[in-house]
Amino acid sequence: MMAWWRNLARPGPRLRLAAVALMLAGPVQAQDGVAPLLTLDQDRFFLQSDFGKATIERERAASVVLEQENKRIEAELVAEEQALTEERKTLPPKEFAAKAEAFDQKVERIRAEQDAKVRELTDTRDEDRKAFLKAAVPVLGDLLGQKKATAILDKNLVILSLSAIDVTDEAIEMVNAALAEKPVPAP
Secondary structure: OOOHHHHHHOOOHHHHHHHHHHHHOOOOOOEOOEOOEEEEOHHHHHHOOHHHHHHHHHHHHHHHHHHHHHHHHHHHHHHHHHHHHHHHOOOOHHHHHHHHHHHHHHHHHHHHHHHHHHHHHHHHHHHHHHHHHHHHHHHHHHHHHHOOOOEEEEHHHOOOOOHHHEOHHHHHHHHHHHHHHOOOOOO
16 A cells, blocks of 8 residues: 555646646735745856856866876876886896886875865865855845745755746846955955
8 A cells, every 4th residue: 555645746637737827827926925935046056157157167277287187197107107017027026026016106196196186176166166155145135135035945956836936047147246246255
């Protein structure tokens, strides 16, 4: 026997009918003193804002530099490994083993250094997002007040809503204008 609540997750004719009725209802208006809820696509809010675009471009440029550095290092290590392989033919086993061990340690050290650089890029991205959201909170607060709404929810967490309550485009315009006046300091 299926629990009654499992049926709620299955879209049936009534849910589809309710969704169509909501779409045809038009913009949400505060009724009986109840303020509406708003939704915001947080990813699009960041990525399509001027700040987000600049952040992504900086990250892309840093990634390209890191990728080029990795290719250069890889070419150097391949050449060094080939030279070591050639030396193997003429070196005593003990001397070759020592050189091979030193090469392996060098490779591990370089790998750790390059991994740290990747983590630094990720940390910078996270810090940029935090700085953006910190700067965006007052803008979103203004938008909330302008719309006389009670909350802004993440659009990706809402199961069903009217497109009229999505304020992402307005929020992007407002945050661009606010940050153009007072830029967010780089992390």
